Amino acid sequence: MDLDFMASTMVTLIAALPMTLALFSLSVVFGGLLALLVVWMRVGGNPVARGFAKGYIFVFRGSPLLIQMFLIFYGLGQFGFIRYSFLWPALREPFVCAVMSLALCTAGYTAEIFRFGLRSIPAKEIEAARAVGMSGFLLTRRILAPIAFRNALPAYSTEVMMMVKSTALASLVTVWEVTGVAQRLIAQTYRTMEVFLCAAAIYLILNFLILQVMALLEYRLTPHRRTAPLFPVAQR
Amino acid sequence: MTAANAPTIGTAMASATRLSVRNIRKSFGPHEVLRGISLDAHDGDVISLLGASGSGKSTFLRCINMLEIADAGEIVVDGETIQMEQRRGKTVPANRRQVDRMRSELGMVFQSFNLWSHMTILQNVIEGPMHVLKRPRADCIAEAEALLEKVGIADKRHAYPAHLSGGQQQRAAIARSLAMKPKVMLFDEPTSALDPELVGEVLRVMRALAEEGMTMLVVTHEMSFARTVSNRVIFMKSGEINCDGPPEHVFGAGASPEFRQFIGHFGS
Numbered sequence: 001m002d003l004d005f006m007a008s009t010m011v012t013l014i015a016a017l018p019m020t021l022a023l024f025s026l027s028v029v030f031g032g033l034l035a036l037l038v039v040w041m042r043v044g045g046n047p048v049a050r051g052f053a054k055g056y057i058f059v060f061r062g063s064p065l066l067i068q069m070f071l072i073f074y075g076l077g078q079f080g081f082i083r084y085s086f087l088w089p090a091l092r093e094p095f096v097c098a099v100m101s102l103a104l105c106t107a108g109y110t111a112e113i114f115r116f117g118l119r120s121i122p123a124k125e126i127e128a129a130r131a132v133g134m135s136g137f138l139l140t141r142r143i144l145a146p147i148a149f150r151n152a153l154p155a156y157s158t159e160v161m162m163m164v165k166s167t168a169l170a171s172l173v174t175v176w177e178v179t180g181v182a183q184r185l186i187a188q189t190y191r192t193m194e195v196f197l198c199a200a201a202i203y204l205i206l207n208f209l210i211l212q213v214m215a216l217l218e219y220r221l222t223p224h225r226r227t228a229p230l231f232p233v234a235q236r
Numbered sequence: 237m238t239a240a241n242a243p244t245i246g247t248a249m250a251s252a253t254r255l256s257v258r259n260i261r262k263s264f265g266p267h268e269v270l271r272g273i274s275l276d277a278h279d280g281d282v283i284s285l286l287g288a289s290g291s292g293k294s295t296f297l298r299c300i301n302m303l304e305i306a307d308a309g310e311i312v313v314d315g316e317t318i319q320m321e322q323r324r325g326k327t328v329p330a331n332r333r334q335v336d337r338m339r340s341e342l343g344m345v346f347q348s349f350n351l352w353s354h355m356t357i358l359q360n361v362i363e364g365p366m367h368v369l370k371r372p373r374a375d376c377i378a379e380a381e382a383l384l385e386k387v388g389i390a391d392k393r394h395a396y397p398a399h400l401s402g403g404q405q406q407r408a409a410i411a412r413s414l415a416m417k418p419k420v421m422l423f424d425e426p427t428s429a430l431d432p433e434l435v436g437e438v439l440r441v442m443r444a445l446a447e448e449g450m451t452m453l454v455v456t457h458e459m460s461f462a463r464t465v466s467n468r469v470i471f472m473k474s475g476e477i478n479c480d481g482p483p484e485h486v487f488g489a490g491a492s493p494e495f496r497q498f499i500g501h502f503g504s
C-alpha cells in the first residue's frame with residue numbers, strides 16, 4: 001500500500017467532509033422537525049391529516065431514496081409553476097435538492113420511530129398526569145414527549161447513523177461530498193481500493209463519534225433504567 | 237377531625253360539602269357498571285368504599301375525576317358543578333379547562349402508584365405544583381421536601397421510582413397528590429399491590445391524613461382501616477350502593493345479608 005497516496009487521499013476527502021456534515025446535519029434537523037409535524041398528524045384526531053400522514057410515511061419509506069432524490073433533482077424543473085417560482089434559484093441547486101430529499105425521507109422513518117415511542121408510554125403514567133390536571137400541550141411537553149423520546153432513542157440513533165451513510169447518494173446529483181470526491185479521485189487515479197477504503201474510514205469514524213454521542217445522551221436521559229446506585233445519591 | 241368525633245351522617249350539615257356526586261350511571265357497552273350512585277363527602281369525611289372485585293368501585297372513582305366519563309349524573313366539587321354537554325349522542329365535558337382544574341383539586345392515588353418513572357421522587361412531587369398550578373420552583377421544592385418528610389421518604393427524594401419499594405412508591409404517590417393541595421383525596425385500593433409487610437406504612441400515612449382532617453374517599457379491602465379510620469362505610473354491590481352508614485352501623489346492626497356474605501371472605 002502506498003502510504004503517501006493514502007495520506008494525500010485522506011487530505012482531499014477530508015476537505016469534502018464539511019459538505020457531508022452539512023448535508024447530514026441539515027437533513028437531520030429539518031427531517032426531525034418535519035417528523036414531529038407528520039407524527040402529530042398521524043396520531044391526531046383529524047382523519048384527513050391522519051390519512052395524509054400515513055400516505056406520506058408509506059411513500060417515503062416504501063420507495064428508494066435515490067429515486068426520490070432523482071425525482072426532486074430532475075423532476076421539479078418540469079413543473080412550470082416551480083420553474084417560474086421565486087424558489088427556483090434555490091430548488092435548482094443540487095445541494096438544496098439533496099438536503100430536501102434526505103430530510104423528506106428521514107422524516108418518514110423518524111415519524112414512525114417517534115410514533116412507536118409514543119405508543120410505548122405506559123398508560124398509567126399518562127393517567128397520573130391527567131389526574132393532576134394536565135392535558136393538551138402541557139401533557140405532551142411535560143410527560144408524553146420526554147418519555148416517548150427516551151423510548152425512541154435507540155431506534156432513532158440507528159436512523160441518524162443511516163443518514164450519515166445516505167448522504168453518499170448526494171454524489172449522484174453532483175454534490176461534492178466525501179463519496180463524490182472519492183469517485184472523482186478514482187476517475188483521475190484508477191486506484192479504487194485505496195480511495196474507497198479512505199472514504200469508508202471517514203464514514204466509520206463519523207458514525208463512531210455519533211454513536212458515542214447518542215449513547216451518552218441515552219445514558220444521561222435514563223438513570224431510572226439503571227440499577228440503583230450503590231451509594232445513595234446526593235444525601236445532602 | 238378523627239373518626240371518633242366525626243359527626244354521623246344526619247348531623248353533618250354544618251361542614252361544607254367538598255364533593256357531591258348525584259346519580260352517576262356508567263355502562264361499558266351493554267354492561268351497566270354503575271346504576272345510579274349518589275354520595276356527599278363533607279369536610280373531613282373519610283369514606284371507605286367496599287365491594288367485591290368488579291362491583292364498580294374503580295369505575296366510580298374514575299368517573300369522579302373524569303378519567304371515565306359517566307353516561308349520566310352530576311359531579312360537584314366544592315360547590316362547582318362540572319359542565320357536561322351532549323355531542324353526537326354522547327355525554328362529554330363541555331369545558332376541558334374546567335375538567336383540568338377540577339382534577340387538580342382532586343388528588344388521585346392509584347393501586348399501582350403510577351409515578352413517572354423517568355423523574356426522581358422530588359421531580360414527581362413538584363411536577364404538578366410547578367407546571368399545572370404554575371407556582372415558583374423554590375416554593376414547590378420546599379413544600380415537596382416537607383411532604384416527603386411527612387410520608388417518611390425524605391432520604392429518597394433523589395432516587396427514581398424503580399429504585400424504591402412498593403410501599404415507598406405509594407407514599408411518594410400520596411405526597412405527589414398532596415402537593416396539589418387537593419380538596420378531596422381519592423384512593424383506589426392503595427395497598428392492594430403491596431407485599432403484606434409494606435401495607436402498614438402506607439395505612440399509617442393515610443391514617444395521619446385522616447386525622448388532619450383531609451376529606452378522603454378510599455376504595456379498600458383493609459377492613460380494619462374501614463372500621464377504625466373512616467367515619468362512613470359504603471358497600472357497593474353490582475353497581476349500586478347496598479349498605480351505607482357509620483362503620484359501627486354497617487359492620488353491626490345495619491349489615492345487609494350481602495355485606496355479611498362479603499366480609500365473611502375476610503374472616504371477620
Ligand SMILES: Nc1ncnc2c1ncn2[C@@H]1O[C@H](COP(=O)(O)OP(=O)(O)O)[C@@H](O)[C@H]1O
Binds near residue numbers: 264269
Ligand atoms: N374500560 C373498561 N371497558 C370495559 N369494561 C370495563 C372497563 N373498566 C371496567 N370495566 C368493567 O366494569 C366492571 C367494574 O369494574 P371496576 O370498576 O374496575 O370494579 P372494581 O374496582 O370494583 O373491581 C367490571 O366488570 C369490569 O370488567
Ligand SMILES: [Mg+2]
Binds near residue numbers: 293294295425
Ligand atoms: Mg378496582
